[in-house]
Amino acid sequence: MTGFGILIAILVPILGGALVPLLDFDARRAREYYVFAIVLATSVYTLSLLSSGQGSELVLYHLTSTIDITLRIDRYGSIFALLVSVLWPLATLYAFEYMSHLHKKNRFFGFFTICYGITLGVAFAGNFITMYLFYELLTLATVPLITHEGTREAKVAGVKYLVYSIAGATAAFIGMIAILTHGGSLEFAVIGLGDAATPENRRLFDLAFLFMFFGFGVKSAIWPLHGWLPTAGVAPTPVTALLHAVAVVKSGVFAIGRVVYFTYDAGYLAGSMVQKIGLAFSAFTIVYGTVMAWKEIHFKKRLAYSTVSNLSYIVFAFLLVTPSGLTAGLLHMMFHGLMKIVLFFVAGTVMHQSGRIYVTDLRGFGRAMPVSFATFTIASLALTGIPPLCGFLSKYAIAEAALAQGSPLAYAGVAALLVSAVFTAAYLLTICVRAYFPPADFEPWSLKSVKEANLYMTLPLVLLTAAIVLLGCFPGALQAFIGGVVPAAFPGL
Amino acid sequence: MTQLFTLLKISDGLAIQFGADGLGRMFLCLDTVMWILVGIYAFKYKEHMKHTKRFFAFYLLTYLMLAALSMAANYLTMYLCFEFMTLLSMPMVLQDGTPESIAAARKYLMYSIFGATLGLLGFFFSAHYGAGTVFTPGGLLDPAKVAGNESKLLVVAFLSIAGFSAKAGMFPLHAWLPTAHPVAPAPASAVLSGVITKAGVLCILRVMYQVYGASFLAGTWVQKALIVLSLITVFMGSMMAYGEDLLKRRLAYSTVSQVSYVLFGVFTLHPVALLGALLHVIYHSIIKDGLFLGAGAVIFTNHKEYVSQLHGMGKRMPVTFGCFTVCSLGLIGIPPFAGFLSKWYLAAGSLSEGLPVLSWLGPAVLLLSALLTAGYLLPISIHGFFPGEGEKEAEGKEAPFQMLFPMLVLALGVVVFGVFAQPLADALLRIAEAMF
Numbered sequence: 048m049t050g051f052g053i054l055i056a057i058l059v060p061i062l063g064g065a066l067v068p069l070l071d072f073d074a075r076r077a078r079e080y081y082v083f084a085i086v087l088a089t090s091v092y093t094l095s096l097l098s099s100g101q102g103s104e105l106v107l108y109h110l111t112s113t114i115d116i117t118l119r120i121d122r123y124g125s126i127f128a129l130l131v132s133v134l135w136p137l138a139t140l141y142a143f144e145y146m147s148h149l150h151k152k153n154r155f156f157g158f159f160t161i162c163y164g165i166t167l168g169v170a171f172a173g174n175f176i177t178m179y180l181f182y183e184l185l186t187l188a189t190v191p192l193i194t195h196e197g198t199r200e201a202k203v204a205g206v207k208y209l210v211y212s213i214a215g216a217t218a219a220f221i222g223m224i225a226i227l228t229h230g231g232s233l234e235f236a237v238i239g240l241g242d243a244a245t246p247e248n249r250r251l252f253d254l255a256f257l258f259m260f261f262g263f264g265v266k267s268a269i270w271p272l273h274g275w276l277p278t279a280g281v282a283p284t285p286v287t288a289l290l291h292a293v294a295v296v297k298s299g300v301f302a303i304g305r306v307v308y309f310t311y312d313a314g315y316l317a318g319s320m321v322q323k324i325g326l327a328f329s330a331f332t333i334v335y336g337t338v339m340a341w342k343e344i345h346f347k348k349r350l351a352y353s354t355v356s357n358l359s360y361i362v363f364a365f366l367l368v369t370p371s372g373l374t375a376g377l378l379h380m381m382f383h384g385l386m387k388i389v390l391f392f393v394a395g396t397v398m399h400q401s402g403r404i405y406v407t408d409l410r411g412f413g414r415a416m417p418v419s420f421a422t423f424t425i426a427s428l429a430l431t432g433i434p435p436l437c438g439f440l441s442k443y444a445i446a447e448a449a450l451a452q453g454s455p456l457a458y459a460g461v462a463a464l465l466v467s468a469v470f471t472a473a474y475l476l477t478i479c480v481r482a483y484f485p486p487a488d489f490e491p492w493s494l495k496s497v498k499e500a501n502l503y504m505t506l507p508l509v510l511l512t513a514a515i516v517l518l519g520c521f522p523g524a525l526q527a528f529i530g531g532v533v534p535a536a537f538p539g540l
Numbered sequence: 541m542t543q544l545f546t547l548l549k550i551s552d553g554l555a556i557q558f559g560a561d562g563l564g565r566m567f568l569c570l571d572t573v574m575w576i577l578v579g580i581y582a583f584k585y586k587e588h589m590k591h592t593k594r595f596f597a598f599y600l601l602t603y604l605m606l607a608a609l610s611m612a613a614n615y616l617t618m619y620l621c622f623e624f625m626t627l628l629s630m631p632m633v634l635q636d637g638t639p640e641s642i643a644a645a646r647k648y649l650m651y652s653i654f655g656a657t658l659g660l661l662g663f664f665f666s667a668h669y670g671a672g673t674v675f676t677p678g679g680l681l682d683p684a685k686v687a688g689n690e691s692k693l694l695v696v697a698f699l700s701i702a703g704f705s706a707k708a709g710m711f712p713l714h715a716w717l718p719t720a721h722p723v724a725p726a727p728a729s730a731v732l733s734g735v736i737t738k739a740g741v742l743c744i745l746r747v748m749y750q751v752y753g754a755s756f757l758a759g760t761w762v763q764k765a766l767i768v769l770s771l772i773t774v775f776m777g778s779m780m781a782y783g784e785d786l787l788k789r790r791l792a793y794s795t796v797s798q799v800s801y802v803l804f805g806v807f808t809l810h811p812v813a814l815l816g817a818l819l820h821v822i823y824h825s826i827i828k829d830g831l832f833l834g835a836g837a838v839i840f841t842n843h844k845e846y847v848s849q850l851h852g853m854g855k856r857m858p859v860t861f862g863c864f865t866v867c868s869l870g871l872i873g874i875p876p877f878a879g880f881l882s883k884w885y886l887a888a889g890s891l892s893e894g895l896p897v898l899s900w901l902g903p904a905v906l907l908l909s910a911l912l913t914a915g916y917l918l919p920i921s922i923h924g925f926f927p928g929e930g931e932k933e934a935e936g937k938e939a940p941f942q943m944l945f946p947m948l949v950l951a952l953g954v955v956v957f958g959v960f961a962q963p964l965a966d967a968l969l970r971i972a973e974a975m976f
Contacts, residue, residue, distance in 0.1 A: 434619065443554070461661070468660070484645075485637070487638060521550075
């Protein structure tokens with residue numbers, strides 16, 4: 048029974064979303080009730096699945112004797128599903144208000160809800176093929192959201208995103224084929240390549256790993272494959288916030304984790320050349336993203352580059368291939384989701400309330416939009432890594448995992464982490480300083496028309512910020528939940 | 541630390557804990573007394589400021605963080621308080637809202653956060669190689685884990701100490717200090733220079749003596765490099781102060797130099813030198829607060845900011861200049877004023893520590909710097925009281941009593957702590973000896 052439950056969780060938002068354009072709501076209120084009901088029901092149902100349905104499985108059908116479409120709830124996927132199902136209702140609430148001035152709302156909310164189901168599909172995929180399927184679907188379903196505004200810029204961004212993502216997925220597909228044809232297992236329940244990893248096959252598997260790493264590295268925005276992410280910032284803010292800070296990019300990171308821990312394993316990767324390549328690229332991306340964010344003055348693009356940097360924290364932690372690296376990466380996956388969505392939401396709120404898009408134009412906004420900027424400041428401090436906020440914990444966990452691993456590249460990663468912390472302070476706290484402490488010649492009446500956003504926007508901000516603080520102070524339950532992934536990914540321990 | 545108060549236990553090895561040891565108590569007393577005196581002064585000085593509510597809010601919040609920093613019982617708590625102290629004191633720097641003050645505040649923020657981030661590196665390593673987390677005299681590292689990783693840890697020790705030294709204005713991370721301190725309103729400059737720089741000293745003390753342990757660092761390249769850096773700073777700060785005309789910036793450069801006296805004593809890793817360092821922490825706080833309040837009084841009542849404008853002002857502001865002169869004499873180190881004794885112990889400790897070259901080079905640099913101190917402070921008093929023949933009589937009036945009172949108390953402190961220093965020195969010696 049619970050096997051079918053997974054299918055329900057995935058299909059309800061997909062079908063429910065597909066119905067939005069068909070039902071063609073005219074009234075804002077009706078559409079909001081409908082969409083929110085679907086999203087909330089999915090979240091509640093998913094959360095109940097996570098607590099009661101661990102380990103349940105559903106084989107949808109067999110493509111061939113070796114390839115099948117399987118859904119399964121394991122702990123690793125549950126962590127991603129938890130993140131997504133908590134954030135989606137809040138982002139939906141925010142989107143209702145944000146989209147109120149834009150056109151074609153039915154199309155937007157249709158695809159927005161469909162993406163929820165597809166992301167859950169990525170999380171609950173039981174083998175590589177299934178994950179690949181949902182991964183590609185996610186690309187296709189998010190393109191209309193990026194191009195939503197219909198401007199030339201938006202269309203270019205959409206095409207760029209499509210080309211990058213499809214190319215990446217194709218590369219991953221090639222790696223997948225190589226494994227399949229040489230006796231490796233694509234089932235996530237089977238850890239490692241097993242007997243297939245003979246010395247003769249090793250070179251091929253190494254190559255396949257690189258294909259998959261860089262293939263999924265597109266969505267994880269690993270340098271030099273990150274280019275689509277800042278460009279995609281033209282999308283409406285709920286899309287940038289939820290999809291480009293959480294669902295889409297984390298799908299990439301999530302897939303890399305699947306490759307590292309469930310297709311390959313620690314025994315194969317530890318100390319290998321491909322691990323070093325991965326660590327080097329992710330450490331470099333941490334610094335690259337953070338420096339680019341610092342140089343950028345477009346508010347949302349700055350946050351997008353910050354995402355580039357932070358995603359590589361997670362990838363870096365995963366590639367340490369130790370239990371503490373895996374849990375540290377997952378912890379940052381959760382926390383970065385919380386922090387970055389708050390930052391993006393505030394950027395969007397500022398755009399929505401005042402139309403300003405550059406960080407240099409935000410003088411005095413702290414007083415004009417007190418709730419938004421209070422949450423922005425807390426999220427900024429958290430992302431910088433100030434205790435006892437949640438971002439500190441995950442950074443600490445990553446650093447400790449790196450020190451325990453102890454290779455030179457791991458130390459380089461710690462250095463990258465610290466460099467990034469300084470730049471993060473520079474590119475976020477300067478915004479706060481400007482917003483709260485305008486120069487003496489600043490005239491408050493110039494912001495007279497700028498008002499704080501309404502409850503649709505501030506409520507998600509306040510709830511998420513509360514989570515940032517509370518999870519930073521009391522992470523025990525979450526850490527225990529994440530820690531449950533270790534026995535599955537390291538059966539030898 | 542015997543009694544610990546755990547505010548929040550985040551997870552294993554991560555807790556926000558406070559405890560009171562002698563060192564923390566000493567800093568807490570110092571912070572509190574200074575905050576009260578400067579606060580009294582600020583109640584009058586605020587007539588000169590906009591956004592006074594904001595100023596006092598951050599003034600008090602900064603005190604809160606300083607107090608918490610003094611009582612921090614482990615590295616995490618210390619790092620947290622250090623970061624928040626920076627964030628909460630930064631608005632006092634940009635109080636005036638001029639472009640220069642905002643730029644200065646940013647500079648302050650970035651230097652401090654950069655330094656704190658290096659400190660965070662130290663935290664990562666201390667958590668990894670430590671036997672516990674609570675600060676322990678003699679160090680908290682686990683010898684079994686450390687074995688074989690000494691060279692790595694020495695690099696980290698150097699970086700984290702250098703990081704915290706940004707707050708104390710040590711070369712090469714000193715540049716923010718002469719930018720940020722002068723643009724702040726005088727009460728803020730006084731506590732920034734006199735007290736908050738000492739927070740950097742406290743963090744360094746904790747890291748050197750209670751995380752790594754004096755015996756781990758003694759005689760290593762880390763100790764030598766740090767001593768060299770502190771001596772460079774002592775000399776450089778004095779030279780820069782000597783050549784500076786803007787009074788508050790001259791005092792800020794003087795802080796750069798004087799706090800590195802303290803650091804020199806800390807780095808020497810000798811009980812007597814450490815006693816000198818702790819004494820100098822207190823003396824310099826009293827003296828530098830007195831000097832900044834004096835400079836602020838001149839700005840407040842007579843709108844004069846440059847040393848060259850002060851000729852003859854001593855006759856118009858006898859009390860202000862009297863206090864200023866007493867503090868100057870203390871800072872130069874003329875007995876029996878406070879400031880002499882601390883330098884005496886610094887030199888004595890350094891000479892008996894016996895590092896080659898550095899043990900005598902240090903006292904020599906301190907002596908040279910004392911001469912420079914006389915050179916950049918005494919002319920202010922001399923020209924203030926005895927303007928040259930034929931110079932125009934300066935206009936101006938004495939500062940109001942509410943501003944004079946804290947200055948008088950501080951000047952009295954310079955005399956009393958100089959003449960009757962024995963009880964203080966005894967108490968500090970116990971603290972210093974307990975660090976080893």
